[in-house]
Amino acid sequence: MSKQSALKQSSAHDVHEVEDIETHEEPNLKGTFAAVMFIGVFIVVSWIGVYALYMYR
Amino acid sequence: MHVHKYEKIWLTFGIGSLLVFLIVLGWGAFYQGTQPPSCLVTLNPQNVQAHNSFKEENLGVQQVGENEYVVNVLASAFNYDLGKDEEGAPVKKIRIPAGANVTFQATTSDVVHGFHLSGTNVNMMLEPGYISDYETTLDNPGEYTLVCNEYCGVGHHMMSAIVEVYE
Numbered sequence: 336m337s338k339q340s341a342l343k344q345s346s347a348h349d350v351h352e353v354e355d356i357e358t359h360e361e362p363n364l365k366g367t368f369a370a371v372m373f374i375g376v377f378i379v380v381s382w383i384g385v386y387a388l389y390m391y392r
Numbered sequence: 393m394h395v396h397k398y399e400k401i402w403l404t405f406g407i408g409s410l411l412v413f414l415i416v417l418g419w420g421a422f423y424q425g426t427q428p429p430s431c432l433v434t435l436n437p438q439n440v441q442a443h444n445s446f447k448e449e450n451l452g453v454q455q456v457g458e459n460e461y462v463v464n465v466l467a468s469a470f471n472y473d474l475g476k477d478e479e480g481a482p483v484k485k486i487r488i489p490a491g492a493n494v495t496f497q498a499t500t501s502d503v504v505h506g507f508h509l510s511g512t513n514v515n516m517m518l519e520p521g522y523i524s525d526y527e528t529t530l531d532n533p534g535e536y537t538l539v540c541n542e543y544c545g546v547g548h549h550m551m552s553a554i555v556e557v558y559e
Contacts, residue, residue: 361396368398375405382413392513 429516430524437520440466440501445523451475453486461488463555465498465538467505467518470547472538485554488530495527506541509555517542530557 395403420426440446445464452475454462463486466473474483488494498507500518507516507524511534516524530536540551 364396364398368402371402372405375402375409379409386416389513392511 429526430519430522433523433525434521435499435523437499437501440499443499443523445497446499448475452483453488457493459489459491460493461495463488463494463496465496465507467498467500467507467540467551468502469505469545470540470551472540472551472553474553483553485556487556487558490533490557490559491529491531493527493529495525497523497525499523503544504542505544505551506539508539508541510537510539512536515541530555533557533559 435443435446441448444450445462446466451464451466451473454464456462463474471482474486477483496507496509496514496516498516498518499522500520502520504520505518507518508514512528512530514526514528516526518524534557536555536557538553538555540548544551
């Protein structure tokens, strides 16, 4: 195999990989999103609760 | 870099909350002047009476202005020393008018004690060698328990006093 054809081959291989990533389906993160937001909202609500208690007293 | 749209939402939410918390913290510290109750005012824990605020006759409630009070408290296992009444009996209950400006100054002559006026924001740790102080206004009349919330020994649960806020 000549050097040139080897280069060609490797670049063709790279293009194939890029295409692979681009056409890759997005992972389903619905459950992760719900879990993250649940914890986030819980932290914010508890923080506001404690802060309100401090300001009220 | 590809970022999932849900990731964008929670990153925005997380960074946003962090900024809000930091702004509130900075506002409290630099604008409102909130600081730890023990601000490095020191005294000799073996001889607290050498400090004017903790001399026998200065313990308890002192009126220092028209509507200003100072409460000097010497904590030790397992008691809050609030001075003595006319008959020489130890004071276990002090009275403060509602809406008055009160500064609690307290220290300990032995181990670490707590100083928590239950139901209010008055909550400090008393460390040997340091004077803890808290300035506040008690607006709601009622009886509040001054309680030790740092485990200080076998009599810890008996360490308390009463602060009555009257109209």
